Amino acid sequence: MKQFRGKTAFVTGGSSGIGLGIAKVLAAEGMNVVFTWLRQDQLDEAMAWFAERPHQQVYPMRLDVTDREAYARAADEVQRVFGVPHLLVNNAGVGLRGSMERPTYDDWDWVLGVNLGGVVNGIVTFLPRMLATGQEGHIVNVSSMSGVAAIGQVGLYTTSKFALMGLTEALRSDLANTSVGVSVYCPGTVKSGIAEAFRLRPERF
Numbered sequence: 001m002k003q004f005r006g007k008t009a010f011v012t013g014g015s016s017g018i019g020l021g022i023a024k025v026l027a028a029e030g031m032n033v034v035f036t037w038l039r040q041d042q043l044d045e046a047m048a049w050f051a052e053r054p055h056q057q058v059y060p061m062r063l064d065v066t067d068r069e070a071y072a073r074a075a076d077e078v079q080r081v082f083g084v085p086h087l088l089v090n091n092a093g094v095g096l097r098g099s100m101e102r103p104t105y106d107d108w109d110w111v112l113g114v115n116l117g118g119v120v121n122g123i124v125t126f127l128p129r130m131l132a133t134g135q136e137g138h139i140v141n142v143s144s145m146s147g148v149a150a151i152g153q154v155g156l157y158t159t160s161k162f163a164l165m166g167l168t169e170a171l172r173s174d175l176a177n178t179s180v181g182v183s184v185y186c187p188g189t190v191k192s193g194i195a196e197a198f199r200l201r202p203e204r205f
Contacts, residue, residue: 001087001138001181005030008082012065012122013092015042017192018142022089024049027056032082036063036074036092038200042193064202065092065118071125084129090119091142093160094197100155108156110205115160119167130180137180141168145188 001007009026013019014035020042027033027050037043037060050058059081063074078085094114096107119141130137146154147161165184172182 001136004087006032007086008032008034008078008084009087009089010078010085010122010126011035011089011091012063012118013037014089015039015046015060017194018187018190019089019091020046022091023058026087027053027058031087032057032059034059034061034078034082034085036061036065038062038064039193065121066113066202068121068125071121075125075129079129084133084135085126086130086135086137087140088122088126088130088138089140089142090122091140092118093142093157093194094201095154095157095194096198097153099153103156106205110201111156112160112163113205115157116163116167119164123171127180131178134179139171139180139182140185141183142185142187143168145186147184148186 004026009031011019011023011026011033014023015037016039019035023033023035035058037046043060047060050056061074061077063070065071092114094111096103096111123139127139141164143164144157144161146158147165150158168182168184175182
């Protein structure tokens with residue numbers, strides 16, 4: 001994609017950190033930016049920033065990316081308001097620190113459910129719609145430098161981000177002859193709220 005103005009983006013985890021930074025840039029480029037959120041305080045801060053830029057089009061949606069039924073409803077709403085997104089940014093993520101002999105099944109299910117499963121849910125939900133339009137589109141999966149080189153104390157996070165590298169490379173290969181491109185983004189250390197993600201950990205995890 002080279003032209004952004006007037007097109008639509010869907011950014012998960014877009015109310016803080018990397019996701020909010022991406023949402024700000026895309027909105028400044030003239031896109032209709034739909035971003036998902038879970039924490040009210042982060043949403044309030046993000047919307048206060050956008051309120052000072054009323055010419056930028058943003059549309060927040062509350063969404064737990066592990067909830068497939070809610071994801072489908074969100075996609076229907078986006079399509080009804082803006083049409084099928086041209087750009088999907090799978091950014092939402094969580095992390096747990098600690099040595100890898102300590103995590104429980106619930107810990108694994110939560111981290112992989114958000115960091116990997118949430119991306120899978122985004123792709124399964126939106127990709128068929130994007131391909132059906134025949135329009136130029138792009139998917140960006142946010143991995144990490146932890147998806148390139150493993151370090152201690154963040155093994156669950158690292159596992160999920162390594163998986164995203166393989167998922168993205170395979171998806172890019174399979175979509176090579178379609179109108180939808182695929183990229184993976186591997187940021188280093190970034191100031192974000194990921195260390196506080198445990199506050200939103202669902203009871204089922």
